[in-house]
Amino acid sequence: MTRLVGLMLLLLISHSHGASTIETFDFADPELRDRYQGLVEEIRCPKCQNTNLSGSDAPIAKDLRATIYRLLVEEGMSDAEIRSFLVARYGDFVLYKPPFRSDTLLLWFAPLIALGVGVVILVSVLRRKPMAGLSEDEKARLEALVEEQKR
Amino acid sequence: MNRASFFVPLAAFVVIVIIGFAGFQLGDKSVLPSPLIGKPFPAFEAPLLENASDVRDENDLKGRPLLVNVWATWCPTCKAEHEMLMKIRATSSLEIVGVNYKDQRNQALAWLARYGNPYSFNLFDADGQIGIELGVYGAPETFLLNEQGEIVYKRVGDVNERIWAEEIQPRLKEMRGGGV
Numbered sequence: 110m111t112r113l114v115g116l117m118l119l120l121l122i123s124h125s126h127g128a129s130t131i132e133t134f135d136f137a138d139p140e141l142r143d144r145y146q147g148l149v150e151e152i153r154c155p156k157c158q159n160t161n162l163s164g165s166d167a168p169i170a171k172d173l174r175a176t177i178y179r180l181l182v183e184e185g186m187s188d189a190e191i192r193s194f195l196v197a198r199y200g201d202f203v204l205y206k207p208p209f210r211s212d213t214l215l216l217w218f219a220p221l222i223a224l225g226v227g228v229v230i231l232v233s234v235l236r237r238k239p240m241a242g243l244s245e246d247e248k249a250r251l252e253a254l255v256e257e258q259k260r
Numbered sequence: 261m262n263r264a265s266f267f268v269p270l271a272a273f274v275v276i277v278i279i280g281f282a283g284f285q286l287g288d289k290s291v292l293p294s295p296l297i298g299k300p301f302p303a304f305e306a307p308l309l310e311n312a313s314d315v316r317d318e319n320d321l322k323g324r325p326l327l328v329n330v331w332a333t334w335c336p337t338c339k340a341e342h343e344m345l346m347k348i349r350a351t352s353s354l355e356i357v358g359v360n361y362k363d364q365r366n367q368a369l370a371w372l373a374r375y376g377n378p379y380s381f382n383l384f385d386a387d388g389q390i391g392i393e394l395g396v397y398g399a400p401e402t403f404l405l406n407e408q409g410e411i412v413y414k415r416v417g418d419v420n421e422r423i424w425a426e427e428i429q430p431r432l433k434e435m436r437g438g439g440v
Contacts, residue, residue, distance in 0.1 A: 155395070156397045156398055158290065168362070169396075169398070172388050172392060176392055196295065197295060198296070198392060198393065198394070198395035199292065199295075200293055200295045200395070201295075202292045
């Protein structure tokens, strides 16, 4: 049983790593290889609507993988420098995680605003007096009925 | 429960539908806004398609407004666009510079010989390096540059009659201070 679960997990893990990356790059340093792998998983392919660089067969994704390799290994750029290199050319689209800026504030805070609105509605519903919509006559009748029940 | 609050969920639903619909109307999601608008054309060095020993750089794109058109013989839309570029060349004083993107030199030259050459010259970008500097992700892409060599406008997809009349010509007119 444990073995079966282990095998299933292994299949799951091997599947989640995009299999469409065809070209291979040589990394002298395993740390560089890990950073490369992280970047191509993280950066979105500009030609595709929702695929990262490692998962895309588009020619531009292949070119950008080669560019990331070059910037990493030959130019010795940091991850942040590579990200801003790509954003300067392709825009924020290539980042799955939007940057925190004045024009993206609404994007970041919209869920919080929606939560606030929900809380306000909930509180107002909970605090509403059950007899608010009734006339004086109706209230008197309702109280009389309640009294009758109690007896 | 009173009558008004009964309609609150319905009203919320209608608002969400309207927002969703407006989202779909916002335009083509496959066209990305370019961060290069208002920036100088990126630095490059590239040989000409027409003559491999003649190397040009970004300074060769300064001094007059021009269109920089990224094209390739493997790109079907470029074929569709070609006729419009020929027309612009014939009817306007606007210069067009080509960036032959990830192409074969002999095929590109044969294409120009066969369909006509609207370009004053073509940069030969065999490995797509100029393309990456320009944020090109799908040919054809076209950039309008002002006299200072700054990118004023970018078109992803073909330059057609509508783009020429509504997007390029008004900007060109503004650059030239009124006259075309």
